[in-house]
Amino acid sequence: MTTLRLLIKNELRSKTRHRERSGSTSMPKKWITIYGALALVIVAGIATYLGIQGETKFKEIWYFNWGMLFWATARAGKSVQKEWDNETAGWWLSLPYSRGTLLTAKFFVNLIRWVKTSAVIYIALFIFILYVMALEGKGSEIFDVLVKGGQWYVLFISLSPFAIGVGILNWVIRKSMFRPMFPLLWILSLIVINILAWLFLTASLTGGEMLGIIAVSWIVTLGVVRLATHILDQHAVL
């Protein structure tokens, strides 16, 4: 457990290091502020427009979480890809840890980052909704919308391990002798994630059914990470 914790700690730190290693020129703070302010004005403009129109379907704003699942898949894949981009793959794989531990560390790091980023986005969306509702004079619905958003947030967090696992598996396959299968698997993964998200968002599932799907997705995730480990162990092209 200590080993895994150490790897997770260093992986979390290495996000900054990746930027440092790539040597990319970061944008001056002044411009970040300018662009940030501009984005805020645009978002405020949209919110004001929606508020004046008075026909906003608040619950649908939470659909944003749907996209976050794909983001989780892409980011997870990127975290594996970066070892090849940085030419650290050889060093990474020669570390005194099993491939399973190395991939599990990446898995948890992605999960931690996803939960954090989603939380920030959830809060931002909530403020957005709050503002539009205030303009529309629908303050009484705030609680309902917030609860609905919270439910979806928790549900998507529950599905994110599967999305992350799939992202890791896809990129490991890309670096293995099974590379030709990569585009096919990628499309398949997106379809499966889409179906899962659609089920949660639109189908009238009972709590038990949802829990069942989540449990199955977690079991599948375990298998997916194990498969990725096996491929990285036996069939990686380095």
Add this chain to the structure above:
Amino acid sequence: MEEALVIDHLQKSYDQKQALQGVTFSVKSGTCFGLLGPNGAGKSTTMKILTGIIEADRGSVHMLGIDASEKGKGLRQRVGYVPQSITLYEKLSAYDNLKFFGEMYGVRGKKLQQRIKEVLEQIGLKDRSKDAVETFSGGMKRRVNIAAALLHKPEVLILDEPTVGIDPQSRNHIFDMIRMLKKEGVTLIYSTHYMEEVEALCDDIAIIDHGKIIAQGHLHELLEEYSQRAIYVEAPTLKEPPTSPGAIRTYPQGEGWMIETEKLKETMLYFLNSDVGAKVTRLEIVRPSLESVFLSLTGTQLRD
């Protein structure tokens, strides 16, 4: 002397191409072993198998008496690996880079601080420890990279072409480090395509070409067995190849002629005492080199 590494009939294929075709060699503890061969000969594939990055299709690797295929993870804790490409974080200082790499090998706290101090001294960059690595020359970065592989005090250090693209000063520094590590009892496995490096550093050598070990042994043994003895005659005005007793082959080189022969003494005396029809400005016995060993074994120059 105990063997630190025994490699037996390693085979590895990529698609249809056989990268290794039964590579077999052993390395004695506390020695520097050179794996020499041209690009694409199978050096990197062998190194990757040794470090556990890839697995061989067939054959076995026993390192420090342990079967690497069974207990690779534990073994890697006792082995240091310096990859071909520099693996450092540019914006971080040398110290912070080493801290990161040390932690990844499970060295922590005061022990790590002490080790960082020691290795920085070893690589001669103690004064630059707080500077960002991006301000370093290629050779200095390479030295930090080697230091990163030493933090956990490995018993075996594997270096994959560690001097590619670096300045002579850093190269000499790396050579000194390797000699020092050897004195400390570390077993070194050094892959390169520079013959002069192998000559300068290694006790035993294996020459690899097309995925096969074509010769191996002590440097002197190889030179004795495969190197062609020769005499160099420098005579700028001599346009025709000189005739000398016992010459096996004569060919032009620089401003003179290279005469391959087994009769060194007779040939020297011949040129000292005879008139070859031109002024001889230099006459010397050519020191046998690994270059000529490789040439005689493969019929090609190493850097071809």
